[in-house]
Amino acid sequence: MMGDTITMQRGRLFLLLPLLLLALVARPGAAAAQAASAGQLHYPPIPAQRIPQPERVVLDNGMVVMLLEDHELPLVEATALVHAGSRLDPAEKTGLGDLTADVMRSGGTAKLSSDQLDDFLEGKAARIDAQTTDDYGRISMSSLKADFPQVLSVFADVLRHPAFAENRLAVAKNQAMAGVARQNDDPQDIIFREFKRVAYGKESPYGRTPTFASLGSIKRADLVAWHQSHFHPDRIVLGLVGDFKRDEALKLVRAAFGDWPRGPGGKDADVPYRTTPAPGVYYVEKNDVTQSNIVMGGLGVVRNSPEYYALEVVNQVLSGSFASRLFGIRSQKGLAYTVFGQVGSEWDHPGLIFLYISTKTQTTGASIDALLEEARRMTSAPPTEEEVAKGKQALLNSFIFQADSKRKILSHQLTYEFFGYPLDWLTRYRAGVEAVTAAQVRAAAAKYLHPEQFAIVVVGPAKGTDKPLSAYGTVTPIDVTIARPTPGRQ
Amino acid sequence: MIRKLLASALLLAALPAAGQDLKSFEAKTTVHVLKNGWTFILVERPEAPVFSFYTVADVGSAQEVPGITGLAHMFEHMAFKGTQSIGTTNYAEEKKAIDAQEAAYQAYQAARLAPKADPKRVEELFKTFKAREAETEKYVVKNEFDDIVTREGGVGLNAFTSADETGFFYSLPANKTELFAFLESERFYRPVFREFYRERDVVFEERRQRTESTPIGRMVEQFVSTSFMAHPYHHPTIGYASDLQSFTLTDAESFFRANYAPANLVTAVVGDIHTQEIIPILERYFGRIPARPKPQPLRTIEPPQVAEKTVVIEDPAQPFYLEAYHKPASTDPDQAVYEAIDDILSSGHTSRFYRTLVRDQKLAVQVQSFSGFPGQKYPNLWAVLAVPAVGVTNEKVQTVLHAEIARLQKEDVSDEELGRFKTRAKARLVRSLGDNEGIASQLAEYQRLYGDWRELFRETDRLDRVSKADIRRVASQALQKSNRTVTMITTAKGGADAPQGR
Numbered sequence: 003m004m005g006d007t008i009t010m011q012r013g014r015l016f017l018l019l020p021l022l023l024l025a026l027v028a029r030p031g032a033a034a035a036q037a038a039s040a041g042q043l044h045y046p047p048i049p050a051q052r053i054p055q056p057e058r059v060v061l062d063n064g065m066v067v068m069l070l071e072d073h074e075l076p077l078v079e080a081t082a083l084v085h086a087g088s089r090l091d092p093a094e095k096t097g098l099g100d101l102t103a104d105v106m107r108s109g110g111t112a113k114l115s116s117d118q119l120d121d122f123l124e125g126k127a128a129r130i131d132a133q134t135t136d137d138y139g140r141i142s143m144s145s146l147k148a149d150f151p152q153v154l155s156v157f158a159d160v161l162r163h164p165a166f167a168e169n170r171l172a173v174a175k176n177q178a179m180a181g182v183a184r185q186n187d188d189p190q191d192i193i194f195r196e197f198k199r200v201a202y203g204k205e206s207p208y209g210r211t212p213t214f215a216s217l218g219s220i221k222r223a224d225l226v227a228w229h230q231s232h233f234h235p236d237r238i239v240l241g242l243v244g245d246f247k248r249d250e251a252l253k254l255v256r257a258a259f260g261d262w263p264r265g266p267g268g269k270d271a272d273v274p275y276r277t278t279p280a281p282g283v284y285y286v287e288k289n290d291v292t293q294s295n296i297v298m299g300g301l302g303v304v305r306n307s308p309e310y311y312a313l314e315v316v317n318q319v320l321s322g323s324f325a326s327r328l329f330g331i332r333s334q335k336g337l338a339y340t341v342f343g344q345v346g347s348e349w350d351h352p353g354l355i356f357l358y359i360s361t362k363t364q365t366t367g368a369s370i371d372a373l374l375e376e377a378r379r380m381t382s383a384p385p386t387e388e389e390v391a392k393g394k395q396a397l398l399n400s401f402i403f404q405a406d407s408k409r410k411i412l413s414h415q416l417t418y419e420f421f422g423y424p425l426d427w428l429t430r431y432r433a434g435v436e437a438v439t440a441a442q443v444r445a446a447a448a449k450y451l452h453p454e455q456f457a458i459v460v461v462g463p464a465k466g467t468d469k470p471l472s473a474y475g476t477v478t479p480i481d482v483t484i485a486r487p488t489p490g491r492q
Numbered sequence: 493m494i495r496k497l498l499a500s501a502l503l504l505a506a507l508p509a510a511g512q513d514l515k516s517f518e519a520k521t522t523v524h525v526l527k528n529g530w531t532f533i534l535v536e537r538p539e540a541p542v543f544s545f546y547t548v549a550d551v552g553s554a555q556e557v558p559g560i561t562g563l564a565h566m567f568e569h570m571a572f573k574g575t576q577s578i579g580t581t582n583y584a585e586e587k588k589a590i591d592a593q594e595a596a597y598q599a600y601q602a603a604r605l606a607p608k609a610d611p612k613r614v615e616e617l618f619k620t621f622k623a624r625e626a627e628t629e630k631y632v633v634k635n636e637f638d639d640i641v642t643r644e645g646g647v648g649l650n651a652f653t654s655a656d657e658t659g660f661f662y663s664l665p666a667n668k669t670e671l672f673a674f675l676e677s678e679r680f681y682r683p684v685f686r687e688f689y690r691e692r693d694v695v696f697e698e699r700r701q702r703t704e705s706t707p708i709g710r711m712v713e714q715f716v717s718t719s720f721m722a723h724p725y726h727h728p729t730i731g732y733a734s735d736l737q738s739f740t741l742t743d744a745e746s747f748f749r750a751n752y753a754p755a756n757l758v759t760a761v762v763g764d765i766h767t768q769e770i771i772p773i774l775e776r777y778f779g780r781i782p783a784r785p786k787p788q789p790l791r792t793i794e795p796p797q798v799a800e801k802t803v804v805i806e807d808p809a810q811p812f813y814l815e816a817y818h819k820p821a822s823t824d825p826d827q828a829v830y831e832a833i834d835d836i837l838s839s840g841h842t843s844r845f846y847r848t849l850v851r852d853q854k855l856a857v858q859v860q861s862f863s864g865f866p867g868q869k870y871p872n873l874w875a876v877l878a879v880p881a882v883g884v885t886n887e888k889v890q891t892v893l894h895a896e897i898a899r900l901q902k903e904d905v906s907d908e909e910l911g912r913f914k915t916r917a918k919a920r921l922v923r924s925l926g927d928n929e930g931i932a933s934q935l936a937e938y939q940r941l942y943g944d945w946r947e948l949f950r951e952t953d954r955l956d957r958v959s960k961a962d963i964r965r966v967a968s969q970a971l972q973k974s975n976r977t978v979t980m981i982t983t984a985k986g987g988a989d990a991p992q993g994r
Contacts, residue, residue: 035776036673036674036776036777036780037670037674038577039577039578040578040640040644040671040674040675043670043671043674045644045667045668045670045671046667047667048541048665048666048667049541049666049667049764051540051541074539074926075922075923075925075926076922077922077923077926108841120840120841120842121842121908124839124840124841124842124912124916125842125908125911125912125915126915127912127915127916127918127919127920144923146919146922169851170851172854173850173851173854176850176854176857176881176882177850177857177858179881179882180810180857180879180880180881180882182882183810183882184809184810187706187707187808187809187810188705188706188707189705189706290807290808290809291700291704291705292700292704292705293697293700293701293704293705322642323638323639323641323642323649324572324635324638324642324649325634325635325636325638325639325642329635330634330635332694333634333635333687333690333691333694334634334687334690335690336690336691336693336694336697337693337697338694338697339694339695339697339698339700339701340697340701360697360700360701360705361697362696362697362700392639392642392643395643395644395645396642396643396645398645399643399644399645399665400642400645400646400647400665401645402540402541402542402645402665403542403645403647403663405540406539406540406541406542407539407540407926407927409926
């Protein structure tokens, strides 16, 4: 094979010579022959990268504004993170945060009716999007540069003066109800929903999902009240990135938000969740599929945990790439197409530890065994020096992609600010990973991966498995029957 | 006020966005075609010290025939298994073991598929095959290809297969252009189909996961095979279950040889690269691959549909409604008209489907139309997918949907609708140029489909020329009952407990 190559190159030498010379001049030391293996390659040092820092301004009303100019494209994006996550939903009105964000955007403002708002934005190819996650509300806008002043002003109205048109609330409820009706159609929807419920506990807002009854009980007044209690400038971090001049953008932001009075202050109630493991097997019968979906695990860590960087390496060894340990269940055992897992973390509450696989019904037991075995092996055959070195190398070499666009940089900074993390968290991350030792990685793996404490959730056919689920602990059946709406809800 | 705002929006949008027009893009873009025919598109975009590449092979499941369905996708998986120099401890010995494994598999397969199969003999031959398979594993360095990419800081390593094409991509730090050239040329120069039959099991799991275990997966398989009776768009890209248990390593090698000629490949590289430095590297690595003839074009053309076809799937899941009409290949001049129809009917909250079906009548919670399914290269489909609201039947949705289509045939669309479509198309182009991955994939795709990446930028001009008359003409010609295939899921009795009676 090498023979082929040399002949081919010789045949083209004349043509190539000037180009090769150019390359040699430009990159001293670069070999002209091709490498026979990746190990033979030598890389020039990566150019030093200066990570541009957004500017941070605090308005008099407490709103934190972060700005980063990016003149590559004639676009401007703004994102408001609001302390209005669905974890603040009253239990009997689960889904309220979601509906509020949806209808803030779709239901018009004090100045524009819902249809006028749609016409205005779409006529300018601009967007305003509103979503709610567990932890925050996220309202964002994107516009062409020329439209930025006008769209920002409308964006501010959406945040400050939403009209919550009844008809759009009806549409939003209709959509949310369809989501409830369809929540058992796809096994992956079921498994992650039920796993979260088991891990955080049924009573925890992190384990709750909307029902026909909770959605049915939500009225326009509830949305108005939600908005009034959570949408205050001192509960918002606003980020701007794009083709603007800092002074002008800040002036527009002050004009749009400066006279918004500060909220009453005070701390949100603590969000409860279960703190003990929930070992055992939890089973959802689903017979219209040819696979079992399996998740096992429990609660993970908060991101500011001292073990966080070691766990990043643990995750890399366990499931960080196609070359990681869990992936062997796919590539060497052929048991699955999808298999992954992690010791998860969230910014201000524990994330989830989980191992996931979907496999044909007949290999359900073999796959549970394989996941349990990999979890055990993280302690019994702990990450080797080589695995740790490789994991760190991967994290450090790819670090540059955390900051390869100004949009990404701003989005990171916004998150740090919102959750009260130091703004140099990204730089700390790099240093943190660099400092991790193999001993720390092993200790972290041993501390967090306890398969005997795992909750094992299985969704799949009742018949045709290779092993009874009772082999893995007490089986608790989960009834996922969807409760009908109360009569007369409409 | 709104009308005035709209007018000014249209005016502004008509001005080209500085720096994003074809001319300025041409200045930083170079096309380099190797002697073996492999086309490279190189874009210097030094925003950050990284680059992305996107390789697209002009081969998909449409190049398969019955018996080997799923093989285009199988090669995509094999492209992660390494080469003669990656993923092996001793290629010479490994090759012997793989050949012995294949001979054993062929013997097993012949016995298994024989008209009067002898179960005992089949079982024996299967055991022999498994023993030979185990022999091959001694030489495997597990997932070395992925391991190298990950260790060197590669991100977004993945690939896909469609009816038309197979794509491969990831991003690397800027100092690793030579690694890219080494790995990506190796992959198509001397791939080794190691762990073939195990990976075939993985692909079968992918079929179970995507197609068999979700309602949309089950529906789309029926939809595509019903829509096309002759053209190979008929069969599923993932492959039929029987073929996923039958195609062989020998089949895969001949499929690869026939379809992965360098001239059938386009790679776009975008980011912090220096064109004059990277070209010799490309020559050195990708130039190793001998030229081979491009595969023959497909012969079969889907005959005109003569009658409406309807598939009703009784399924435990909630209802879905999907209808589709045959249309020309996406390189046809009328493609722009279909894009306009999509936009006006289903894009955003100003669209007709949203306003009638979702906002006013509340029959559906989501309606989306799309064209270019299941591929773009050959005549394909324009389709509408509707998600009915709780307790609403597919038939109710269908009636309103057809009324909207009839309106498109009878009346001109409004100035606002047409203007919005054109404004959005321009903004969409600008928004799509903000990251290396997105730029690389688009340039490679346009190069593959049109033979010229510049068509990405010319598309806005094509969309700009769409007239009201065009929309009425195309809607009247194509969106006819006899050209329609309807596929729906109706909830079977004993299915999920959904409330009825709205």
